[in-house]
Amino acid sequence: MEDDKYTTELNVAVRAVHMACLLCQKVQKGLLSSTFVDQFKSKDDSSPVTVADWSVQATISWILSETFGCDNVSIVAEEDVQTLSKPESANLLEVVVKTVNECLNEAPRFGLKCPAQALGSTQILEAISRCNSAGGPFGKHWVLDPVDGTVGFLRGSQYAVALALINNSKVVIGVLGCPNYPIKNDWLVKNQPPCQATPELSLTNPGMWEEGCILYTRRGSGEAWMQPLLHGNKKLIWPNSAKLVRVSSIEDPELATFCEPVEQANTNHAFTAGLAHNVGLRKKPLRVHSMVKYAAIARGDAEIFMKFARAGYKEKIWDHAAGVLLVQEAGGVVTDAGGRALDFSKGIYLEGLDRGIIACCGAKLHEKIIGSVYASWDSSNL
Numbered sequence: 001m002e003d004d005k006y007t008t009e010l011n012v013a014v015r016a017v018h019m020a021c022l023l024c025q026k027v028q029k030g031l032l033s034s035t036f037v038d039q040f041k042s043k044d045d046s047s048p049v050t051v052a053d054w055s056v057q058a059t060i061s062w063i064l065s066e067t068f069g070c071d072n073v074s075i076v077a078e079e080d081v082q083t084l085s086k087p088e089s090a091n092l093l094e095v096v097v098k099t100v101n102e103c104l105n106e107a108p109r110f111g112l113k114c115p116a117q118a119l120g121s122t123q124i125l126e127a128i129s130r131c132n133s134a135g136g137p138f139g140k141h142w143v144l145d146p147v148d149g150t151v152g153f154l155r156g157s158q159y160a161v162a163l164a165l166i167n168n169s170k171v172v173i174g175v176l177g178c179p180n181y182p183i184k185n186d187w188l189v190k191n192q193p194p195c196q197a198t199p200e201l202s203l204t205n206p207g208m209w210e211e212g213c214i215l216y217t218r219r220g221s222g223e224a225w226m227q228p229l230l231h232g233n234k235k236l237i238w239p240n241s242a243k244l245v246r247v248s249s250i251e252d253p254e255l256a257t258f259c260e261p262v263e264q265a266n267t268n269h270a271f272t273a274g275l276a277h278n279v280g281l282r283k284k285p286l287r288v289h290s291m292v293k294y295a296a297i298a299r300g301d302a303e304i305f306m307k308f309a310r311a312g313y314k315e316k317i318w319d320h321a322a323g324v325l326l327v328q329e330a331g332g333v334v335t336d337a338g339g340r341a342l343d344f345s346k347g348i349y350l351e352g353l354d355r356g357i358i359a360c361c362g363a364k365l366h367e368k369i370i371g372s373v374y375a376s377w378d379s380s381n382l
Ligand SMILES: Nc1ncnc2c1ncn2[C@@H]1O[C@H](COP(=O)(O)O)[C@@H](OP(=O)(O)O)[C@H]1O
Pocket: 047, 078, 145, 147, 148, 149, 150, 151, 260, 261, 262, 263, 265, 266, 267, 288, 289, 290, 291, 309, 310, 313, 316, 319
């Protein structure tokens, strides 16, 4: 039985993601101050990266390496140290070092070990670059997106800290920290922020910083759990008010809500609108940044998530691994647009992905959408 496996890994992963979520909340608050410019850079592909991305990667890398041993741990993660190592990034690096040390000092509160002494910049750069594993079909690989939906993070909207464990090509643990997603049912649907064209720092609802949740699951358990983020200086006492979550039981397309990325650059809104029409979905799409969309399906707040990236874009495993397992274990179905399982065995990319990704609360809605993709595809420009 896979049920009893990975207990230690899951336990450590949830605690580490919890710490990372609080780190992100703190950095997000700091972004409002005048130091903002020092905490945000553009990557070569002009996507943004912030102090939070590097700090979370360093923190989680350090915790996993300390717990399981540097030589035993393979981590596939989004960030590298190229930008951060440049002489002109000295200030940024200083902020990252401070942020990571402040976060790791709190480790005992979360039942984890903190460093014997503060980590220096070399150790922190090492921790970030240790996450350069290429993954692959054999063995265990941790998969980390330190801040998924950086654009949402910069807008004070939704973002996620995503950590998964793959063993011999299968995702076996999924942990999704959603610092701006309160536990309350329906919250996401009722609080959809207005769409903004460019990243900017305008917090949708600063009061919600104190809220947030972490979802986690283990392959084969048939269960997905949700814990609230801790407030103040409380100690994490496992299982920290965890409750089971389950996908929605809605099967009628007219009653179903579908989620998709906010950015038109990341998915084809026109194609999904056509698809939605053909399937009989009547509600407005719920546009949400990051893997919080998977969390919404796993929690039963929405029924469908669809993403159709432009031709040629290769989806990365860290953008999906944790979310896919959560939806599946909570009772849902996730495949590519051809109805095939996503393949996490080929390194950092989801190789062979057929057109797009479709996650549904149940098989009936899923079949309808897959059928409609075939019918709609020829008339689309994708
Ligand atoms: N051109 C593109 N097409 C599809 N996805 C893209 C993309 N460029 C970036 N992405 C991915 O989409 C993620 C954001 O998801 P969403 O659009 O659903 O909020 C980004 O994660 P990061 O923010 O971690 O880089 C990135 O990995």
